[in-house]
Amino acid sequence: MKRRTFLTATTTSLAAAPLTGHARATGRTAGDHEVAARFWGAMPTGVTVSRRGRVFVNFPRWGDDVPFTVAELRGGKPVAYPDAEVNREDPSDLAGHLQSVQSVVVDPADRLWILDTGSPLMAESSYGGPKLVAVDLRTDRIVRKILFPPEVVPSDSYPNDVRFDLRRGAEGMAFVTDSSGSNGVVVVDLATGRSWRRLTGHPSALPDDGFLPVIEGEPFMNRPADGEPTRFEVGSDGIAISADGKRLFYCPLSSRRLHSVSTDAVADPDASQAEVAATVEDLGYKPMADGLESDDKGRIYGGDLEHNTIWRRNPDGTYETLAQGPDLIWVDTLSVASDRHLYAIANQLNRQADHHEGHDLRRKPYLLVRVPIDTGPVRLV
Template identity: 30%
Template sequence: MVCACSHTYTQWESGKDVATTLEVVAQLDKGPGNITVTPAGKIVVSLHQFYGHDLRIASIDDNGQLIPFATAANVNSVLGLQADAEGVVWLLDNAMRGGTTRRLVGWDASEERLVVDIDLTEVTTDQSFLNDLAVDPVRNTVYIADPASGADAAIIVVDTVRSVARRVLQGHKSVIPEDIELVIDGSPVRILADDGSEIRPRTGINPIAIDKGGEWLYYGPMHGRSMYRIRTAGLRNAELAHDDLAVKAERWSDKPICDGISIDNAGNVYLGDLANNAIGVIGSDRKYRVLISDPRLSWVDAFSFGDSGFLYAVVNQLHRSAVLNGGESATKPPYLIVKFRPQSGGAIGR
């Protein structure tokens, strides 16, 4: 294990400077995707498909080494993953490595066995890219962010007991991207098309998380300046028509372009401020503030609460990958797993 600390300061409403310490938990030679921490304290990461690793999912041992995880689940390509209070790690298989079946998989980390396997084919499109998820084990429901191609972005609601899924809010303003560009360290994110031209991507819903009580789902487009929320009761109501559900979505706050998010027990929403190499927070006052600014925070992709009240995060330099850097890789390992003290505690795994 390799650890390091840095101190950064942010000005809060009290007018006093608050020091926040960023600790490096592990330095990885393979680019991670998302992260979760099990109730037993095991750190589990997905390996980002943009880096083409053979390893799909791994736990991180005390020496910072990657150990294959849930290999018997036979997943094709996973980004989103989240552990629940019972120790089940939910894996979102987006089948983007040439697979045919998009799935939601539940893996019991203590017994090392598959407990849930739900086929999501009927609620996805040809353009679907199942990216992240929010798990509510109390209500046996998982909410999935599908940015798809942008205009057809949607939320997928899965009943994990009945193995039934529905696609909702497709094309709604709260899930589709805005026409804004992501520029990091002076360089725009760009994709090299098959014809040799460059595309400046616009990505729909990506950040997604539920609050402590599972009452509200917070979400928004990655390329967007607005965070939204909607009551989960409405999402679970299969009788609601699209328009009736759509009016229940409310704009919650401003936000920067961001990837994954997490929410603490006090309702603070944490996110990676991609353009500014920072971690920010939206407080209960609905105002966005930078919490930690550090040049090492090169694309903060995902968060998870762990033991002792720490919030863990993945730093994976995704904008420097060949996929998002015009076909040329400019990454400089190591990739980082970091942790810091949030404003309040949160549910382990989320």
């Protein structure tokens, strides 16, 4: 991740105003959100739900004790998935084991895809570590493994989140955000395993200059135990796909802007970077959000990290607040499920020791919450 030394700032006017108009309540059970699961061990980042209601989560290896980096919730508790052996961190067999998973997503064909960064402790990765792994949910067996070549995912990259359109090509395509290094989007042809980069270094994929959010009453920065504070600067992170598959929505984490790009353009391996960039649209202000999600009515979802809310962006560009409360601390990944609920991880990422002079201020449990919505997931199949 890029970092810049912080010199001086005040908290005045640093945080954008919270969304207005549709917040239903405040307090621990604000809005209609309910706690679906509590995590007392490692910190989760990702969640996804299958058509049959199976819930999967992941735990990146960022310094917590992480016995398994992917899990299925069974009886409300995480269990290593698909098994304990593949979840064993093994630097001697990067391709054969899950090293540090950042995201899990069930695709429109109801397969679980695991996005492995290959970067425990966010260190530089090596070939075999960064990969996409598919699990057949009928047999609970790994059926596909796609390794990213270093010219597509360099050692300083950080594959972050993924969305799918299975109508493209022979077996579909995946779209992955890269939130470190040069930033951008990685496209994967699922039939051949071939991958290529798009929007590398494009301004829409980079952290906003001078971005300094206020979270829980203080400027959010990297604050090491020794040394000067630096700005928290993370590029392309959240990603969602439109209901018709024509646009990809994406955002840097260190930003309050939302952009979209033509899916046809990024999916064309022969398109030039300039041709892809020409299709980028600036969709204006959005709250500071980590993950993004979309539904089959063309709406986009995210969390407002500065105001402990979950929001929805309507096709006309208006926003509404779906849930708000003091327990929604750092809403990370979101997932629209077939049960007509939006699931979201609230993991207190901003309270990690790296942001508080070496003091870990997180207070377990971390939460999986869900909000009732009037729609289902995007299924491009």
